[in-house]
Amino acid sequence: MTLPLLAYKSLHSRSVTTALTIFSIALSVFLLAGVDRVRQGMQTGFEGTLSHVDLLVGARAGSLPLLLYSVFHIGTGANDISYASYEHFRDHPAVKWTIPFSLGDSYRGYRVVATDDNFYDHYQYRGGQSIRLEQGVRAEGIFDAVLGSDVAKSLGLTMGQKLILTHGIEGSFLEHKENPYTVVGILAPTSTPVDHAIYITLYGEEAMHIGWEHGAPPLEPVPAAQIRKEDLHPTQISAFLLATKSRISTLRLQREIDEYKQEPLTAVIPAVALEDLWSVLNYADVALSLVSAAVLVVGLLAMLTAIYTALNERRHEMAILRSIGLHRRQIFGLFVLESAFVSAAGVILGISALYLVLLAGHGVIEQRFGIPLALVGLSARVEVYIVIIIFAGACLGLLPGIRAYRNALTDGLTSR
Amino acid sequence: MDVEQEHTTATTPALEMHGVVFGYEPGRPVLHISDFRVEPSHRVFLFGPSGSGKTTLLGLITGVLRPQSGTCKVLGKDLTNLSASAMDEYRGSEMGYIFQSFNLIPYLSVRENIELPCRVHSRRKERIVSASLDAEAVRIARRLEMDSFLDRDVRKLSAGQQQRVAIARAVIGRPKLVIADEPTSSLDADRRERFLELLFEVCEEANATLIFVSHDRSLAARFDQQISIAEISDTVGLPEA
Numbered sequence: 001m002t003l004p005l006l007a008y009k010s011l012h013s014r015s016v017t018t019a020l021t022i023f024s025i026a027l028s029v030f031l032l033a034g035v036d037r038v039r040q041g042m043q044t045g046f047e048g049t050l051s052h053v054d055l056l057v058g059a060r061a062g063s064l065p066l067l068l069y070s071v072f073h074i075g076t077g078a079n080d081i082s083y084a085s086y087e088h089f090r091d092h093p094a095v096k097w098t099i100p101f102s103l104g105d106s107y108r109g110y111r112v113v114a115t116d117d118n119f120y121d122h123y124q125y126r127g128g129q130s131i132r133l134e135q136g137v138r139a140e141g142i143f144d145a146v147l148g149s150d151v152a153k154s155l156g157l158t159m160g161q162k163l164i165l166t167h168g169i170e171g172s173f174l175e176h177k178e179n180p181y182t183v184v185g186i187l188a189p190t191s192t193p194v195d196h197a198i199y200i201t202l203y204g205e206e207a208m209h210i211g212w213e214h215g216a217p218p219l220e221p222v223p224a225a226q227i228r229k230e231d232l233h234p235t236q237i238s239a240f241l242l243a244t245k246s247r248i249s250t251l252r253l254q255r256e257i258d259e260y261k262q263e264p265l266t267a268v269i270p271a272v273a274l275e276d277l278w279s280v281l282n283y284a285d286v287a288l289s290l291v292s293a294a295v296l297v298v299g300l301l302a303m304l305t306a307i308y309t310a311l312n313e314r315r316h317e318m319a320i321l322r323s324i325g326l327h328r329r330q331i332f333g334l335f336v337l338e339s340a341f342v343s344a345a346g347v348i349l350g351i352s353a354l355y356l357v358l359l360a361g362h363g364v365i366e367q368r369f370g371i372p373l374a375l376v377g378l379s380a381r382v383e384v385y386i387v388i389i390i391f392a393g394a395c396l397g398l399l400p401g402i403r404a405y406r407n408a409l410t411d412g413l414t415s416r
Numbered sequence: 417m418d419v420e421q422e423h424t425t426a427t428t429p430a431l432e433m434h435g436v437v438f439g440y441e442p443g444r445p446v447l448h449i450s451d452f453r454v455e456p457s458h459r460v461f462l463f464g465p466s467g468s469g470k471t472t473l474l475g476l477i478t479g480v481l482r483p484q485s486g487t488c489k490v491l492g493k494d495l496t497n498l499s500a501s502a503m504d505e506y507r508g509s510e511m512g513y514i515f516q517s518f519n520l521i522p523y524l525s526v527r528e529n530i531e532l533p534c535r536v537h538s539r540r541k542e543r544i545v546s547a548s549l550d551a552e553a554v555r556i557a558r559r560l561e562m563d564s565f566l567d568r569d570v571r572k573l574s575a576g577q578q579q580r581v582a583i584a585r586a587v588i589g590r591p592k593l594v595i596a597d598e599p600t601s602s603l604d605a606d607r608r609e610r611f612l613e614l615l616f617e618v619c620e621e622a623n624a625t626l627i628f629v630s631h632d633r634s635l636a637a638r639f640d641q642q643i644s645i646a647e648i649s650d651t652v653g654l655p656e657a
Contacts (some may be wrong), residue, residue, distance in 0.1 A: 002535070006524075013523030316518040322480065323515070324533045324585075325508015327501045 003330060007337035010317075014310060018342065021303045025346025026353060028299035029389065032292040033354050033382045039285045040379055041371040046278055048126035048372070049192045050241070050270045054250045057081075057089065057257055058239035060264035067273045070101050070239035072193045073111040080236035085263045089242065094249045097122045099241040102205055102234070105165045105176070110151045112165055112198045114205035114237075122243065125192045126372060135159055136185030139200055142207045142227060146185040150195035159183055163198070165208065167217075174217060176208050179224050191370025206232040241270075296389065300396055303342050307335065307400045311407070318408045328405050335401035336394050343393025347386050351378070428492040430454045430593055430625035431477060436486035438476060446472055448650040449486070454641070456592075459616065459626045461636045464645030470629045473645065474597055477627070478511060479503040491592050509539040512586025512624070514596040519582035520570040527553050527566050530584045533591075540589025556584045559621075560614055576607040583615055590622040597629050612638065 011018045050056075050071060058066040059079035068074040080102075090098045099122055102114040120138050123131050136159050139146045145163055152158070163181045167174040181200060189195055207227045211218025244250050250269065257267035321331065362373040378386075431454040439445040447469045454460050464470050475481035476488055479495045488495045491510055498506060512533070520529045530553045534541040546552040557563040560580045565573065573581065579599055586594050596615065600608040612635060619626045628639065636642045 009523045009528075316515075317521055319515070320519065320521055322504075323478070323507070323513040324536055325504045325506075326536060327504045329501070 003333050004337055007334055007341060010334070011338055011341060017306050017310070021306045021342050022345045022349060024302045025296075025299040025343055025389070025393070026349035028292065028296040029347050029350025029385075030354050031295050032289070032385055033351060033378075034357075035285075035288045035292050036379060036382050036385075037354065037358065037373055038371060039288070041365075041373040043278055045126070045191060045370055045372050046281075047271065047274045049274060050125060051127050052122075052124045052243060053241045053270050054244045054247065055242045055254055055257070055267045056239060056270050056273070057242060057265055057267045060266050063266065063268040063273045064277060066239065066266055066268055067270065067277060070103070071270070073103070073113075073197055080238055081265060082236060082263060083234050085260065085265065086237055086240055088260075088262070089240075089257065092253070094244050094246070094253055096243045096245045098243075099123060100202065100237045101239050101241075102202060102237040104238070105167055105205070105208070107151075107163055107165050107198055108155060110148075110155075110196060110198055112145075112200060112205075114200050114202045116202055119199065123194070123241075125190055125194070129190070131190060131194060132188040133185045134188040136183070139184055139204070141182075141184070142201065142204050142229060142232070143179060143181045143224060144184040144201065144204065145181040146187060146199040147183055148187055148195040148197045148199070149189040151198055152183075152186045157183055157186075159186065165198075167212070178217075178222075179208050189367070189370075191366070191372075202234045202237070203229050203232045206234055242267075299346070300343070300389075300392055303339060303346075303393065304396045304399060307339060307397065308403070311400055311404055314404070315407055318404050322408050328408075331405050331408065332398065332401040335404060336397035339397030339400075340390060340394040343390050346393075347389055351382075351386075428456060429489070430456045430458065430491060431627070432487075432489040433476075434487050436476065436483045436488055438472060438481060438483045442484075445484070447476070449473075449648050450650065452643075452648045454625060454627065456625055457620075457623055458641055459619070459639045460628065461639035461642045462627060462629045462645060463631055463633060463636065463642070466631060468645045469649060470645055471597065473649075474595055474627075474629060477593075477595065478507050478513065480507075505537070508533060508537045510591050510593060512588075512591040512594040514579070514582045514586050514594070514599045516598040517575070517578075517602045519585070520573075520578055522571055524570065525566075526557075526562075526568055526570055526573070526581050529570060529581055530556065530566075530588055533585060534589045537589070540591065543590040544588070552588060553584070556588055556618070559618060560584055575602045576611070579603060579611055580614065583611075583618060587618045587622050587624065590624065592624055593627070594619050594622075594624045595627045595629075598631070599628075600630065600632065600635070608635070 056066060056070065058070055059081050061079075065075060069076065086098070086100055089095060097118055099118045100115060103111055105112040117138065120131060120133075125131075133146070134149065136146070138144075147157055157163075161183045163183065165176045165181060167176060181204070187194065187199075207224075210222050210227065211220070242253075244253055254267040254269065257265050318331065321334075326334075358373055366372050431452070433449045433452040436447065436449040436452075437445050438447045462470060462473070472481065476483055477490060479490075479498065483496065486496075490506075493506065495503060495506075520526075521532070524532070527550070531549055534544065534549055534552075541549060544552040546555050554563060554566065557566050560583060562577060562580050562584070565577060570578065570581065579602070582599065586596075594615075599615075600611055603611055615626070615628075616638075628635075630636075
């Protein structure tokens with residue numbers, strides 16, 4: 001009878017304690033790997049806020065403020081860039097398409113983004129998903145507005161409703177009362193900042209600000225009926241996204257934009273900037289991981305306690321094993337094998353449970369929280385955890401092993 | 417080890433102890449045995465009141481305890497020179513041990529308990545007479561009139577049945593020395609007789625020396641040699657640790 005079989009049968013005979021111990025380790029593994037999975041999902045989701053975009057271009061500023069303002073709609077932009085500069089790069093031979101963004105107005109706390117058809121045609125997130133209209137049509141008319149799904153949901157807005165936009169972002173009392181906008185479309189949820197904004201046309205934004213050249217409402221507003229698209233010429237935008245015809249030209253184009261003589265501009269590679277931003281936000285993950293690690297330590301200690309308390313009942317067993325000539329190494333080995341079995345079983349159970357939960361719940365989690373918990377293999381981090389848990393479990397078996405051996409020495413061959 | 421083994425002849429004493437001093441604490445010897453010898457294939461009855469050092473003596477014979485001085489030779493091999501693991505190996509290969517009670521590993525079946533020494537020590541397995549280990553377990557079980565409960569859960573056996581399983585485990589693979597430490601104290605008089613008969617028979621078949629420890633003098637007459645621990649040790653009466 002080999003030692004593994006002895007260890008297995010011994011554990012099996014104490015099935016309730018063994019099952020409880022395995023369960024407590026499985027629970028900690030579940031938490032640890034689950035937190036890791038959620039972190040990965042969040043990171044994937046976050047870094048997938050923009051995809052297939054090679055450069056983000058705005059006025060000369062740091063890459064993070066530019067990203068936060070123009071993509072996440074957080075904070076205020078430094079400066080606008082001239083429409084002429086935008087046109088220059090829009091028509092650049094290396095450029096495939098551009099999406100202009102002009103920000104500056106809001107509606108009940110949600111940012112209003114003026115853009116054009118390219119937004120609906122080219123904006124992609126999470127590796128190639130395009131934005132989609134759930135209801136209605138794109139904003140084409142001067143006073144048309146399309147709502148992000150979250151805006152529609154939380155403000156309870158429906159198709160055809162009129163919106164009076166606020167001039168400026170927060171805490172502003174100046175309203176564009178003279179020109180209400182009409183909801184013509186609502187976007188499908190994307191779980192990205194797109195959901196939290198209202199989209200109008202660049203013309204619309206121009207029209208709204210006729211007579212506002214000094215930052216205050218005009219004394220004699222121009223009636224909406226008299227405003228015609230042909231008379232409106234955007235002069236400034238906040239930023240634009242850009243895709244190159246060939247990825248190889250990205251870096252060259254980035255330098256060209258950074259060194260553009262007519263106007264100080266900044267071009268940022270979104271993937272790099274998103275990664276930078278994520279590393280700033282990542283501290284929450286450290287806290288979560290610490291908590292799960294603490295749970296794991298508790299689980300392993302529970303196993304140690306279980307094996308240790310069984311020691312006294314097992315003194316006869318140890319005396320018998322010594323009498324048939326088991327070495328001290330083999331007595332150690334028995335305990336190490338037992339704890340290694342328990343931790344390995346705990347790991348297998350915990351990981352399987354996690355996969356079952358992900359399999360059953362990833363759709364719901366993705367929809368409700370916008371975390372894409374893709375069903376891929378174990379991340380390298382979880383693999384490291386698994387090795388550490390099984391190794392630590394086996395090492396913990398040494399403690400009762402030493403104790404059992406000491407007992408065996410003092411007991412000699414008395415089986416009483 | 418193997419070479420020495422082959423030199424063991426029918427006349428090599430099963431046990432020889434000379435000038436053995438042992439104490440659990442330094443300066444307080446529990447046993448002091450100037451000369452003690454057991455002839456091969458003898459059945460020895462070792463008696464003495466509790467606390468007289470019987471279990472300590474068995475510890476010295478099995479090499480679980482080491483004397484502070486003197487030599488202890490078992491089957492011609494000097495135990496005092498062996499490393500701990502060589503000692504464990506030697507004990508497992510050449511000795512069978514029967515405890516007073518709780519002889520069986522609770523999570524193994526009767527069959528697995530019997531086969532255990534042969535699974536751990538290849539030398540024990542080499543000496544079986546049947547074609548396979550399973551067949552040997554069945555043969556011994558039949559011999560001990562216990563083949564009906566060979567696959568039973570050991571926790572469901574009576575005290576008498578358990579002690580018979582202990583005999584089977586002690587003699588499987590023909591060890592040269594069988595040691596029994598008060599094995600009959602949990603049995604009633606009838607079963608005690610039957611137990612002793614079976615133990616004698618299988619030890620004889622295995623050609624093993626038997627050292628039987630008991631405080632029950634009524635059994636003594638059936639042995640070849642009766643030894644009081646007071647006769648062989650000068651320090652009897654000191655409390656055992």
